[in-house]
Amino acid sequence: MRQSPLGWWRRQRRLMVLLLAAGALALLQQQLLWHRPPRLLELRQASASSGPAALSLRFSRPMRALSVAGSSRLQPALPFTIQGEGNPLLLLPDVGTRIDQPLELRLKGVDQRGLALPLQRWFWDPRPDLLAVVPVAGGEQVRLRTPDGHWKSLTPVWPAIPQAVALGDGSGLGVVSRDQQGRHRVWRLDLRRSHLARRSSALGSAHPGQLQPFSSQSFVYARLSSNDNGDLLVQAAPASRGRDDPGEEWSQALDPPQEEVVLWGRSGSRRRLDLEARGPVALVPQGGSMIVPEADGLALRTLPPRPARRQLLPGSRDLSSFCPVAGRALLARHWPDFRRSLELVEPAQAPRTLWLGQEALLASACSRGGERVWALLLDGIERPELTVLALGGAGGERRLTLKGWELEPGTGLSYDPTADRLLLALRPLVSPGTAMGQPRPEPRAALLDATSLELSVLDGPVRRVSWLEAA
Known part of the structure; x- marks a missing residue:
């Protein structure tokens, strides 16, 4: 049956109307998306090499870094910078800033077209948890020390x-x-x-x-x-x-x-x-x-x-510790005349000697790329003396003798850049007049201020201690 010209024209007109409607809908959606404000897609803790505490910010579209830096706030008030171009961005508290409590982040700013990001309110605790192997009835257990000083069990005994x-x-x-x-x-x-939440x-x-x-x-x-x-x-x-x-x-x-x-x-x-x-x-x-x-x-x-x-x-070298910045580490070197040295290795460079001496090098730790370094040294035979050596920073070289303490064998030195403190396990030295058969004092977790070298010993016996980083 032959199609009439009028019917063909009506079908073509309906098709044109549908195409025009689809185009208008696509244009409307494009306009809505164009004028839609930017969104925060991801907020996560950045790697330790980025800084003492760092947040990675990923948005639905590129942002103006200066606007984000100028409009956002941390409470308690802490100075910070926003690094990056557009998307993602990195939020970094200034070097030397100490964080001793959870933070509130109020994130604002505009994108490249000037559209404002709705206020994003987050709570953030970048501080690491303190982990310890603790003696308990029946053996030992891994526990976590909460900020209020209580121990939480993590493993079986x-x-x-x-x-x-x-x-x-x-x-x-x-x-x-x-x-x-x-x-x-x-x-x-x-x-x-x-460690990141909408509610404190x-x-x-x-x-x-x-x-x-x-x-x-x-x-x-x-x-x-x-x-x-x-x-x-x-x-x-x-x-x-x-x-x-x-x-x-x-x-x-x-x-x-x-x-x-x-x-x-x-x-x-x-x-x-x-x-x-x-x-x-x-x-x-x-x-x-x-x-x-x-x-x-x-x-x-x-x-x-x-x-x-x-x-x-x-x-003759041993790995002593890693630094947060990639490619940097501290090595302990053993010399034929029984001296020891602490060396910093960096990419494409020969090891650089930071310390050389007769004392035993027990442990070390460093900040970021090795700008500041701490080492535990032991000297003496009958009455060994434990010394903290601090290198770099504004003070140059400083020493603190930990009188009455010894490092628990098999443990090390750990640095927490968020609060600028060192963690170690110390055992009280037994006095020469202690009766034979008397039980040795238990080691305890100790915190050492990395700048002032002030020592604070925590209650409760431990075997080993370390930090659990926020993630």
Whole structure:
């Protein structure tokens, strides 16, 4: 049947009307989106290398950084800067600012077209939590110290906890437990912490989540290391023969254990690494690499899946601590005449000696790129003296002798840049007249003001202490 010209024209007109309506609707939506104010899409804690406390701000469209800096406020009032161009931006409290309580952030500003961001009100607590392995009835337990001074339990009670490592992204802990037969097991404990919230009452310390075993196998020993990605490096020697008789316990005299190194990824993946290390392997905080002690020195090796690459720093050196800025670390060097030195290594530069002396170098810590460095030194045999050495900053070199105290063996020195303080575990020295058989005093957590070097010792016994970073 032949179509009439009138019917064809009517259908074409309806099609044109539909097309015009769709175009008008698209134009209206475009205009609405064009005039829609910008939105805050993401607010999260930035990496420690960015500064003592830093927030990453991501918006729905590029913002004017000067406007955000001029219109936003922190309460209590703290000076800060806004860095970046457009999107994302970085909020950084000024260097030297001490944060000793939660902050309220009032975020405002305009985008590149002059449209205002509706007021965003957030509460933020960038301070790290204090973690400790604490002696309790039946053994030891990992606990968290709340700001009001109370201890919160995070793990079960085990006969002993040789090591507890906070994951670099703050998402959990790596824990090594030991039973009464001396067998070690490795665990990962997930933690939930609210350090950014819409309401101040929603802020809080970390809460324990799922406890995951690394394997059902036990080990002769185990050492852990973590990075800012939340990966956990497990360096351990199985406690059974495995290959010949899985049920037969290992005998050191007949068959030394074969050490294995496994990268336990944040996602749960496992990757065995082909390494022959001469000591503890340490993951580089920024990810992608590890420090491996070798016969000829310290090697910086890439982690898979990156292409294999090895850089060697020869000499008798040990890794002492990492600095927050990528590529910087403190090394302890041992000299043939029994002197020790503390060195700062930086990318593409030879190690720089910061201190050289006869004392034993027990531990160290540093701020950002090593502008300020602290070291614990031990001198003397009959009456050893523990000294804090502070390098850099306005004071140059300063020393504080911690009379009556010794560092708990196997512990270190940790720096909290948000409050400019150092954390360590100290044990009271036993006086020469103490009766034989008298129990030794328990070690205690201590906070040291990193600027004034004023010491504050906390109540309650501990075995090991460390910071759990906000994440």
